[in-house]
Amino acid sequence: MSTGKLAIRTVYFSMLGNVLLAGIKFLAGFFGNSFALIADGIESLVDVFSSILVLFGLQYAQRPADENHPYGHGKAEALITFMVVGFLILSAATIAFQAIQNIREPHPAPENWTLWILGAIILWKEISYQIVLSRSKKLHSTSLKAEAWHHRSDAITSVAAFIGILIAVIGGEGFEVADDYAALFASGFILYNCYLIFRPALGEVMDENNYEELTKEIRKIASTVPGIKGTEKCFIRKAGMKYHVDLHASVDGDLSVKKGHDIAHDLKDTLKLELPELGHILIHIEPF
Structure with a gap:
């Protein structure tokens, strides 16, 4: 159901x-x-x-x-x-x-x-x-x-x-x-x-960002995705029964744009799979 x-x-x-x-x-x-x-x-x-x-x-x-x-x-x-x-x-x-x-x-x-x-x-x-x-x-x-x-x-x-x-x-x-x-x-x-x-x-x-436990879980899951070197900013907004996430993730700075893009999609898909309560997820790639 x-x-x-x-x-x-x-x-x-x-x-x-x-x-x-x-x-x-x-x-x-x-x-x-x-x-x-x-x-x-x-x-x-x-x-x-x-x-x-x-x-x-x-x-x-x-x-x-x-x-x-x-x-x-x-x-x-x-x-x-x-x-x-x-x-x-x-x-x-x-x-x-x-x-x-x-x-x-x-x-x-x-x-x-x-x-x-x-x-x-x-x-x-x-x-x-x-x-x-x-x-x-x-x-x-x-x-x-x-x-x-x-x-x-x-x-x-x-x-x-x-x-x-x-x-x-x-x-x-x-x-x-x-x-x-x-x-x-x-x-x-x-x-x-x-x-x-x-x-x-x-x-x-008011889009208060006070979801510490969920933030920790997101960072923990992100660290398991191949290519992700770490995470920086993580902003969470709640709307109804969904949490919308803006996450800054670090990857190798020498990677191509396409490779960084693919890693971002892998991270997004992994978060969606592990945390079904997440709604819109925006991944911003930073050079490590």
Whole structure:
């Protein structure tokens, strides 16, 4: 299965899970008198819309290079990530506003059985996080990483809701607001995750060259190619699930232009074979 298809299947997995969980959380929160659960449901519903954006971004990023986009359309994935972060900020603000309103107004304590619902939700979201994060690392996808963090943030907001409801149930009268404070904490954690998601995507758009491990691997592979005496500059830019490389390689200065050209092609082909995640590779030959 291609990397693009695997990424898209992963997003469908997230979407289906979030649709089901949003419904469960809304129903359990409404009938169980828990705003923390309703807040959790709001986040899951927002995650569904953000998953739709991620799906669109991944599909658009798979478009091949053309005359106007010689490096492909991979940057669309990072731009979509910015929109996903916007949705998360909106959900955090909505949850915080409603939680503050609820703290000011008396309301019934949550039902005991909502704790069982939350326990199952926490387990499922953590499993989902591990699955999607593993796929994001395998495919080098920032938008899938954002999708994974949606699951992790959902799991932790569910933990906060669990603690809030537990305090409200055990404490009894006067402790009902613990549920709402849990929702308020959840909104703050969502905002923190927004930064964690936003920063790598910004670096991708700004072409930050901070891929030290990949650079070392490229230099190591280059040293095995016959005719390559060493490597100098190595610049890497990420676009979607591909890394574009500009590499300066040294060869014997007495070689003909054709021979140097052939060695450069051998190096490019070797890098493509050993590192399938590489996209456009530009080799600049230097005399050793």
